[in-house]
Amino acid sequence: xxxxxxxxxxxxxxxxxxxxxxxxxxxxxxxxxxxxxxxxxxxxxxxxxxxxxxxxxxxxxxxxxxxxxxxxxxxxxxxxxxxxxxxxxxxxxxxxxxxxxxxxxxxxxxxxxxxxxxxxxxxxxxxxxxxxxxxxxxxxxxxxxxxxxxxxxxxxxxxxxxxxxxxxxxxxxxxxxxxxxxxxxxxxxxxxxxxxxxxxxxxxxxxxxxxxxxxxxxxxxxxxxxxxxxxxxxxxxxxxxxxxxxxxxxxxxxxxxxxxxxxxxxxxxxxxxxxxxxxxxxxxxxxxxxxxxxxxxxxxxxxxxxxxxxxxxxxxxxxxxxxxxxxxxxxxxxxxxxxxxxxxxxxxxxxxxxxxxxxxxxxxxxxxxxxxxxxxxxxxxxxxxxxxxxxxxxxxxxxxxxxxxxxxxxxxxxxxxxxxxxxxxxxxxxxx
Amino acid sequence: xxxxxxxxxxxxxxxxxxxxxxxxxxxxxxxxxxxxxxxxxxxxxxxxxxxxxxxxxxxxxxxxxxxxxxxxxxxxxxxxxxxxxxxxxxxxxxxxxxxxxxxxxxxxxxxxxxxxxxxxxxxxxxxxxxxxxxxxxxxxxxxxxxxxxxxxxxxxxxxxxxxxxxxxxxxxxxxxxxxxxxxxxxxxxxxxxxxxxxxxxxxxxxxxxxxxxxxxxxxxxxxxxxxxxxxxxxxxxxxxxxxxxxxxxxxxxxxxxxxxxxxxxxxxxxxxxxxxxxxxxxxxxxxxxxxxxxxxxxxxxxxxxxxxxxxxxxxxxxxxxxxxxxxxxxxxxxxxxxxxxxxxxxxxxxxxxxxxxxxxxxxxxxxxxxxxxxxxxxxxxxxxxxxxxxxxxxxxxxxxxxxxxxxxxxxxxxxxxxxx
Numbered sequence: 001x002x003x004x005x006x007x008x009x010x011x012x013x014x015x016x017x018x019x020x021x022x023x024x025x026x027x028x029x030x031x032x033x034x035x036x037x038x039x040x041x042x043x044x045x046x047x048x049x050x051x052x053x054x055x056x057x058x059x060x061x062x063x064x065x066x067x068x069x070x071x072x073x074x075x076x077x078x079x080x081x082x083x084x085x086x087x088x089x090x091x092x093x094x095x096x097x098x099x100x101x102x103x104x105x106x107x108x109x110x111x112x113x114x115x116x117x118x119x120x121x122x123x124x125x126x127x128x129x130x131x132x133x134x135x136x137x138x139x140x141x142x143x144x145x146x147x148x149x150x151x152x153x154x155x156x157x158x159x160x161x162x163x164x165x166x167x168x169x170x171x172x173x174x175x176x177x178x179x180x181x182x183x184x185x186x187x188x189x190x191x192x193x194x195x196x197x198x199x200x201x202x203x204x205x206x207x208x209x210x211x212x213x214x215x216x217x218x219x220x221x222x223x224x225x226x227x228x229x230x231x232x233x234x235x236x237x238x239x240x241x242x243x244x245x246x247x248x249x250x251x252x253x254x255x256x257x258x259x260x261x262x263x264x265x266x267x268x269x270x271x272x273x274x275x276x277x278x279x280x281x282x283x284x285x286x287x288x289x290x291x292x293x294x295x296x297x298x299x300x301x302x303x304x305x306x307x308x309x310x311x312x313x314x315x316x317x318x319x320x321x322x323x324x325x326x327x328x329x330x331x332x333x334x335x336x337x338x339x340x341x342x343x344x345x346x347x348x349x350x351x352x353x354x355x356x357x358x359x360x361x362x363x364x365x366x367x368x369x370x371x372x373x374x375x376x377x378x379x380x381x382x383x384x385x386x387x388x389x390x391x392x393x394x395x396x397x398x399x400x401x402x403x404x405x406x407x408x409x410x411x412x413x414x415x416x417x418x419x420x421x422x423x424x425x426x427x428x429x430x431x432x
Numbered sequence: 433x434x435x436x437x438x439x440x441x442x443x444x445x446x447x448x449x450x451x452x453x454x455x456x457x458x459x460x461x462x463x464x465x466x467x468x469x470x471x472x473x474x475x476x477x478x479x480x481x482x483x484x485x486x487x488x489x490x491x492x493x494x495x496x497x498x499x500x501x502x503x504x505x506x507x508x509x510x511x512x513x514x515x516x517x518x519x520x521x522x523x524x525x526x527x528x529x530x531x532x533x534x535x536x537x538x539x540x541x542x543x544x545x546x547x548x549x550x551x552x553x554x555x556x557x558x559x560x561x562x563x564x565x566x567x568x569x570x571x572x573x574x575x576x577x578x579x580x581x582x583x584x585x586x587x588x589x590x591x592x593x594x595x596x597x598x599x600x601x602x603x604x605x606x607x608x609x610x611x612x613x614x615x616x617x618x619x620x621x622x623x624x625x626x627x628x629x630x631x632x633x634x635x636x637x638x639x640x641x642x643x644x645x646x647x648x649x650x651x652x653x654x655x656x657x658x659x660x661x662x663x664x665x666x667x668x669x670x671x672x673x674x675x676x677x678x679x680x681x682x683x684x685x686x687x688x689x690x691x692x693x694x695x696x697x698x699x700x701x702x703x704x705x706x707x708x709x710x711x712x713x714x715x716x717x718x719x720x721x722x723x724x725x726x727x728x729x730x731x732x733x734x735x736x737x738x739x740x741x742x743x744x745x746x747x748x749x750x751x752x753x754x755x756x757x758x759x760x761x762x763x764x765x766x767x768x769x770x771x772x773x774x775x776x777x778x779x780x781x782x783x784x785x786x787x788x789x790x791x792x793x794x795x796x797x798x799x800x801x802x803x804x805x806x807x808x809x810x811x812x813x814x815x816x817x818x819x820x821x822x823x824x825x826x827x828x829x830x831x832x833x834x835x836x837x838x839x840x841x842x843x844x845x846x847x848x849x850x851x852x
Contacts, residue, residue, distance in 0.1 A: 009528075010452075010527075010528075031449070031450045032450070032794045033790045033791060033794055034790070034791035034794050035791055079591035079722075081714065082714050082715070085775070086713070086714065086780045086781050086783075086784060086786075087714040087783070089780070089782075089783030089784045089785075089786055089787030090784075091713075091714070091784065091787070091788060092714070092789060094433060106787075106791055107787060108786075108790040108791055109783075109787060119639075134727050135727075137727035137728075138723065138724075138727050138730060141682060141729060141730035141748060141749070141750070142730045144681040144682035144730075144748075144750075145681075145682045145730050145731075145748050147681040147682075148578050148680050148681050148682055149577075149638045150576050190697075199588055208564070227729075243773060252443055252719045254678075254679040255571040256569075256572045256573045256574075256575055257569060257572070257576070270668055292493075293489065293490075293496075294489075294490050294494045294495035295490070296490060298852045299488060299490045302489065302562075303562065305562070305565075306628065308566045308569065309566065309570070311571070317834070329569070329573060331569070357494075360494065361497060363497065363500060363501070364497035364498075364500065364501030365494070365501060366500070366501065367499075367501025367524045368500065368501040368503075368527050369502035369531065370452050370453070370500075370525075370529075371452065371501070371522060371523045373451055373452055374451045374453055374459070374796065375544060375796075376794065395621075429668055429679075
């Protein structure tokens with residue numbers, strides 16, 4: 001058990017790895033009423049190609065299987081885990097991303113009971129033909145709902161451009177056609193491979209005694225038969241291939257405002273170690289310097305009607321890929337993407353990178369980071385996300401402080417390349 | 433605790449060391465008047481964009497950056513029969529910033545609200561033209577969010593599309609385009625001199641210091657609002673129906689109900705339990721029977737607005753299932769009215785309400801909201817003990833009675849192309 005107090009943020013974090021391989025991270029918050037607990041699996045929508053546990057050949061699962069599995073774990077032969085949480089007044093939820101599946105509850109009472117329920121329902125799968133087929137109806141509705149969401153379509157449009165051959169291009173939910181192929185056997189096979197304790201993290205944030213939580217998790221693991229951990233074999237490797245990029249696509253939808261998004265594909269892996277974490281924050285600060293609210297460039301585009309308040313940008317670094325997206329609603333979708341592309345094409349030659357404003361932007365980013373620590377949910381999500389690497393959430397203030405303008409210039413030089421750029425537009429349908 | 437800084441200007445300070453931030457909310461309240469919604473909304477965009485000392489967005493954003501990345505925004509909403517404009521500023525505690533951000537934060541609020549960019553009695557015409565167009569385009573684009581569009585259409589149907597309750601608090605695209613400089617100035621004068629003001633400050637602060645800082649805003653005395661807060665719409669004898677055709681993959685079926693329950697006392701708590709049991713939680717009838725068992729919807733839930741005596745059910749479904757879903761929703765409300773639920777389920781529903789409520793006390797937003805409701809809603813109790821006692825006392829018969837007071841009034845459907 002490792003315990004650290006982080007003076008700069010006034011936070012305590014306790015971390016351990018149990019004999020089963022399960023990681024446990026606890027952030028005590030004695031002044032809070034709520035406890036937020038999350039069990040995360042290093043498995044997401046991109047993990048459709050893998051070598052099943054005990055096999056030697058790789059297999060190809062239907063798109064959307066990780067999300068389907070997440071839904072299906074709640075339902076057991078004779079009860080639903082939702083009801084067990086509900087009996088204590090707790091609320092439960094789950095979500096699936098490209099590389100992570102997370103199950104969580106929030107409770108103010110009977111924390112032990114709820115922790116046991118969480119550990120139990122995730123580690124005790126039950127899939128039958130009937131329940132799997134019924135779930136196809138519910139998830140089919142979810143897929144339909146996302147199809148009506150232009151923001152979702154824009155996001156997966158640009159991912160499809162940047163990653164035509166990498167599975168991150170696929171909707172997390174899969175499609176109505178792909179999930180039709182899901183069977184209990186496929187779910188069990190993926191479950192056995194990825195839901196090993198060594199591939200999972202339990203995160204608890206709230207009014208708890210860390211030692212007690214660890215003992216509870218240890219007792220849970222000791223009561224189960226757990227084989228030695230075998231790390232899942234995932235043949236999908238890092239995709240930094242610029243030649244594969246589709247430079248431009250457009251779609252038409254029944255919408256009011258055209259949407260324009262620009263993607264930049266990262267060409268080198270960004271890991272969750274110190275170097276990678278620092279690089280990811282550096283790129284975010286770089287984007288803020290060039291395109292943020294206090295940027296003269298942003299102001300000139302705003303005044304010219306090229307962008308509006310919907311304009312946003314982000315940098316994402318995950319297992320096997322990293323990219324930035326920039327865009328929003330635009331009266332003239334091409335004008336926005338051309339303006340963005342022209343800035344990126346200049347590489348490291350960015351006159352807006354100057355010291356005085358950089359000091360201010362870094363100062364503000366640090367303030368936003370402190371603000372984010374109020375929310376147990378945000379703390380749990382971020383702590384959990386970083387639980388597989390050596391840099392934790394509460395290290396980030398120090399990492400951020402160490403970044404210099406020269407780091408931003410180096411990142412611009414490495415990341416801003418015209419051949420790494422792609423554009424996706426969604427345009428309103430024109431009535432015939 | 434709340435004090436009057438002047439007639440019609442009140443300050444509530446909530447000292448707490450639980451959070452790393454200080455939250456300041458400045459509410460401006462006026463009687464609900466649909467003709468003012470657009471100007472009040474556009475005014476928030478103008479005030480957020482520039483001030484006399486910070487005449488550009490860059491300058492104002494830079495000041496927020498200097499304030500250790502303070503978060504700032506101005507928005508509009510409805511509170512019963514009142515229209516509310518709220519400026520919210522979140523500052524990092526001095527403990528972490530190592531600076532006196534609280535005083536600087538009040539100075540910024542003073543600048544934004546008391547010294548907007550008005551030259552020769554006019555807002556800047558260029559900024560006005562741009563913000564007006566952006567607002568109109570934004571309001572038009574809200575139609576792209578089908579669930580939101582359906583929700584707004586359901587409220588318009590229930591309350592009447594031209595009424596203050598039926599029109600959204602942020603107005604309409606046409607309304608936004610019609611706002612001129614004179615209307616904007618008039619909205620600003622109303623806000624500054626006649627709106628009732630509620631200032632809420634929450635965080636690691638000292639009452640006396642906040643009082644001193646708040647008084648620097650120097651808001652003039654004004655009459656206290658005398659309009660009642662609560663809205664009640666007379667019961668209709670027949671159910672209204674509206675069907676809209678839209679190119680959607682997932683259809684939306686929404687139902688609006690009149691809720692008879694009062695806004696305080698035992699029957700108020702009973703209505704909260706009845707609504708939670710009907711469709712407010714994952715344990716509810718709508719979630720378990722419409723979504724889970726019948727597999728007919730991705731979402732199916734209810735929400736209660738007690739101060740408007742209003743409840744709405746929202747569902748996302750297949751167009752072909754419309755009649756089945758509607759019948760099934762009706763069956764669920766009947767089940768609550770008849771008492772067709774176990775004691776265990778009732779106990780779990782109550783436990784869920786209590787747990788969610790207690791967890792909400794961990795968020796600055798909820799705590800600040802309670803301070804506002806303490807000022808606006810008579811009989812409101814912001815402390816958890818009162819809420820817990822109220823919920824605990826609700827019995828089966830009271831739940832049935834509260835559900836019997838939920839009457840279907842409006843039915844809204846947005847469906848795909850297969851409609852005739």
